[in-house]
Structures are given as C-alpha cells and as structure tokens.
Amino acid sequence: MKLILASASPRRQELLHLLTVPFAVVPVDIDETPEADEPAVAYVERLAIEKARAAQQQVGAPPATWVLGSDTTVVADADILGKPTDQADAARMLRRLSGRAHEVMTAVALCGPDGLVQHCRVDTRVWFRTLADQDIAAYWATGEPADKAGAYGIQGLGGRFVERLDGSYHAVMGLPLEQTGELLRRAGFDLWSGAVRVSSDSKTGNRTA
Numbered sequence: 001m002k003l004i005l006a007s008a009s010p011r012r013q014e015l016l017h018l019l020t021v022p023f024a025v026v027p028v029d030i031d032e033t034p035e036a037d038e039p040a041v042a043y044v045e046r047l048a049i050e051k052a053r054a055a056q057q058q059v060g061a062p063p064a065t066w067v068l069g070s071d072t073t074v075v076a077d078a079d080i081l082g083k084p085t086d087q088a089d090a091a092r093m094l095r096r097l098s099g100r101a102h103e104v105m106t107a108v109a110l111c112g113p114d115g116l117v118q119h120c121r122v123d124t125r126v127w128f129r130t131l132a133d134q135d136i137a138a139y140w141a142t143g144e145p146a147d148k149a150g151a152y153g154i155q156g157l158g159g160r161f162v163e164r165l166d167g168s169y170h171a172v173m174g175l176p177l178e179q180t181g182e183l184l185r186r187a188g189f190d191l192w193s194g195a196v197r198v199s200s201d202s203k204t205g206n207r208t209a
C-alpha cells in the first residue's frame with residue numbers, strides 16, 4: 001500500500017511524518033475560490049477532496065495507492081478568511097481576529113484506488129489577544145502571514161497572539177494528527193511500522209532521534 005500527500009505545504013509534510021507512514025508528495029494547484037454563498041464547512045471539505053482527486057489524476061491512479069488531501073480555513077462570523085492577497089488584506093484579517101474567538105476548520109480527505117473517499121473535519125476555536133496596529137505591521141514584516149489562511153501561523157510568531165484554543169493545535173497548523181491517523185488506520189496502513197526508537201536525555205528532557 002502506498003500513500004501520496006497531495007500538498008505543497010511543508011507543514012503538512014512535517015505533520016504527516018509524525019504518523020511514520022512513508023509517503024510521496026504530489027503538489028496540486030487547484031482553484032481555491034469559494035462558490036457563491038458556499039458555507040465554510042462545505043468549502044473546506046470540498047477543497048480537501050478536490051486536492052486529493054487532482055493528485056490522483058496527476059499520477060494516473062496507480063493500484064493500491066491512497067491519496068491524502070487537506071485544507072485549512074479560518075472562519076470569522078461565518079466568513080471564510082483565506083490567504084491574504086497583500087499587506088492591507090492581512091491587516092484587515094488580523095484586526096478582525098483581534099481580541100476575540102474565531103474558528104479554524106481543517107478537512108482531510110483520503111481517496112482510495114477504487115474511488116472511495118474517506119474524510120473528516122476538525123474545527124478548533126482559537127482566542128486571540130487584542131493586537132496593536134504595531135503588532136500587525138511588525139508581524140507582516142516578518143513574512144510569516146503571507147501564505148497562511150487567516151494571515152497567521154500558530155506554530156510560528158503568530159503563536160504569540162493565541163491566548164487559548166479548544167480543538168486541535170495540529171489541525172490549526174494544517175493536519176490533525178489523531179484524526180488523520182484514524183483515517184489511515186481504517187484504510188489499512190500500519191501507523192507504527194516506520195517508527196524509530198528515540199533516546200531521551202534524562203537531564204534536559206530533550207529527545208533526539
């Protein structure tokens with residue numbers, strides 16, 4: 001059984017490595033424009049499936065190969081906040097998220113060789129502290145917000161804005177580990193076959209491979 005990750009995102013690759021199933025990467029470039037009045041839930045699930053199907057078509061659907069696609073979107077008051085188009089757009093998004101809670105939805109789709117699609121979605125509520133205009137300008141200057149839904153990355157400097165969350169940290173970053181593992185396990189992948197032993201440093205608690 002083979003696995004393909006339909007993603008150009010280095011974060012998704014990093015997260016999928018934690019499930020220790022070997023995989024190949026096939027980046028896909030699909031139109032991520034929401035349909036008119038498309039609810040966020042339908043949008044994020046549609047894109048995850050479309051990404052997986054696009055990669056499957058690209059590689060010609062080889063036998064015994066499963067393709068994983070995923071999409072993350074930030075939702076505020078039912079509005080979809082995608083990746084910012086420029087600095088002003090990012091500033092608008094971050095001002096909107098400032099001092100309140102929003103949702104981050106991540107959908108994962110696993111397309112099988114027989115055309116079967118398994119999918120799941122993890123919604124996470126994220127609370128931001130109040131952001132000063134200076135925070136927003138300085139954050140944009142780091143370059144981090146540009147390629148991220150909602151104009152922030154929880155795993156980077158954007159983590160400084162997050163007071164708390166209810167859901168999955170990894171889903172906000174791009175791939176929910178527990179739920180993705182469950183999809184793969186149900187498809188027949190052995191989640192521990194690729195795991196390697198790690199040694200731990202008893203003084204610092206640091207673990208090194």
Ligand SMILES: Cc1cn([C@H]2C[C@H](O)[C@@H](COP(=O)(O)OP(=O)(O)OP(=O)(O)O)O2)c(=O)[nH]c1=O
Nearest residue numbers: 007008009071072148149152153154172173174
């Ligand atoms: C909210 C948030 C988003 N993001 C990222 C995750 C996704 O990579 C990106 C949302 O865009 P996506 O369209 O989900 O993903 P992508 O274009 O980066 O990669 P691909 O379509 O090839 O799989 O925003 C973070 O890294 N951290 C965060 O805290």
